Amino acid sequence: MSEPAGDATAPAMPVSAAGFAIQTHARTDLRIYDRFSFMTATSKGLAPDAAARADERIRGMVDAAVNDALAADDGACIEVEATCGIFELTLAVLPCSGEILCMKQDVNGVPVGSATSDQRVDVLVLGSVTGRAVDLSRFVPIEATEEFLAAVNAEVSAAQQQAGYYDTAYPTEITEDDIAGWAPLSDRIQIWFSRYSAGPGAMGAVTVSVPYPDREGG
Numbered sequence: 001m002s003e004p005a006g007d008a009t010a011p012a013m014p015v016s017a018a019g020f021a022i023q024t025h026a027r028t029d030l031r032i033y034d035r036f037s038f039m040t041a042t043s044k045g046l047a048p049d050a051a052a053r054a055d056e057r058i059r060g061m062v063d064a065a066v067n068d069a070l071a072a073d074d075g076a077c078i079e080v081e082a083t084c085g086i087f088e089l090t091l092a093v094l095p096c097s098g099e100i101l102c103m104k105q106d107v108n109g110v111p112v113g114s115a116t117s118d119q120r121v122d123v124l125v126l127g128s129v130t131g132r133a134v135d136l137s138r139f140v141p142i143e144a145t146e147e148f149l150a151a152v153n154a155e156v157s158a159a160q161q162q163a164g165y166y167d168t169a170y171p172t173e174i175t176e177d178d179i180a181g182w183a184p185l186s187d188r189i190q191i192w193f194s195r196y197s198a199g200p201g202a203m204g205a206v207t208v209s210v211p212y213p214d215r216e217g218g
Contacts, residue, residue, distance in 0.1 A: 019101040038089035050131030065107045072112040085112035094183045099128045102183045119195040123181025144213035155208035
């Protein structure tokens with residue numbers, strides 16, 4: 001994504017967790033957005049080939065969300081409002097285990113012409129040696145999939161009950177396809193769902209944690 005006109009860019013600020021440097025940007029030249037801000041990131045401390053792969057994946061993740069939002073700039077606001085859209089994309093480094101680098105992207109805002117907010121999460125899980133994406137099967141082997149999904153569904157149900165939205169007539173039936181993002185933390189797997197995929201819209205985006213299935217050696 002090329003640097004847009006009217007872009008205000010803060011100096012690169014290395015984050016405390018090793019692996020990435022993050023920059024914040026704000027667009028002020030768009031036609032009908034009240035606010036439009038996003039972050040970009042580059043890897044640090046990786047071998048050149050690994051860094052190139054990691055940076056390409058980060059750019060792809062950010063660009064997909066930003067370009068979707070920019071496509072709405074030709075839209076119209078509700079009624080007679082001159083500006084209406086709000087877009088905020090933030091990146092955060094996650095404390096993943098071992099030689100794994102993790103970055104979470106949160107997208108929040110009110111799309112142009114919409115009366116309802118949008119909320120979604122994406123997570124990159126990358127090998128620090130290769131810069132390539134790490135698959136969930138590395139931490140949840142095929143034989144443990146049933147155990148893993150049972151734990152996920154139990155935690156989602158608990159979150160719904162705590163929020164007062166659990167319906168015994170419609171028990172959760174979460175599959176791997178419903179998971180928006182995951183990260184292998186030191187003692188558990190953190191799992192994120194985008195809005196509406198693990199509960200009613202009023203709950204927003206649901207986040208749960210489950211232990212590693214049959215994990216030995218920490």
